[in-house]
Amino acid sequence: MRMSDFAYPAVNLVHLAGLVLLVGSMLILDLRLLGVARRLPLTEVSSLLTPLAVVGLVLLLLSGVLLFSADAGPLLNNPLLPFKLGFILLGIVNALLFRAIWSPRLSLWDHAAPVIGRMQAAASLLLWIAAATCGRLLAYV
Numbered sequence: 001m002r003m004s005d006f007a008y009p010a011v012n013l014v015h016l017a018g019l020v021l022l023v024g025s026m027l028i029l030d031l032r033l034l035g036v037a038r039r040l041p042l043t044e045v046s047s048l049l050t051p052l053a054v055v056g057l058v059l060l061l062l063s064g065v066l067l068f069s070a071d072a073g074p075l076l077n078n079p080l081l082p083f084k085l086g087f088i089l090l091g092i093v094n095a096l097l098f099r100a101i102w103s104p105r106l107s108l109w110d111h112a113a114p115v116i117g118r119m120q121a122a123a124s125l126l127l128w129i130a131a132a133t134c135g136r137l138l139a140y141v
Contacts, residue, residue: 002070015063019135021056023128025049033113033121042113043106057092080134080141087131094124 002008029049032042068075075081098120102109109117 008067008070011063011066014059015067018056018059018061018063019132021052022060023056023132025053025056026124026128029053030121030125033109034118035112038111041107042109046103046106053095075138078138078141080138084131084134084138087127087134091124091127091131094120094127098124 026049029045031037032040032045098117102117102120113121
């Protein structure tokens with residue numbers, strides 16, 4: 001990928017687009033779960049934003065593999081890489097658990113999500129922001 005003047009920047013832009021889709025969607029959905037904009041039905045917010053978040057995650061994973069392959073040597077020695085990968089893994093596990101456990105009950109949460117749902121939403125926000133922060137800092141550590 002480093003042989004082309006355009007491949008690396010193009011893949012980097014795809015990675016950025018994936019980040020915006022994932023983190024933007026999760027930010028809105030998680031804030032809704034935390035009680036912001038309660039007048040918006042949670043099931044509608046979730047059904048609108050979840051597919052965007054999934055597309056963002058797929059773009060991030062595919063472009064991330066390509067970006068990693070271009071700089072694997074230095075990245076393998078970067079102390080932030082395990083943290084970034086760990087936050088991504090935990091974010092995915094949190095999202096899958098949330099969907100498996102709570103999806104059928106979202107319509108009951110229009111006024112307030114239960115404490116465990118709010119805790120998962122807060123964890124989601126922290127995990128995705130931490131993963132994005134670690135990813136951005138990889139170039140500087």
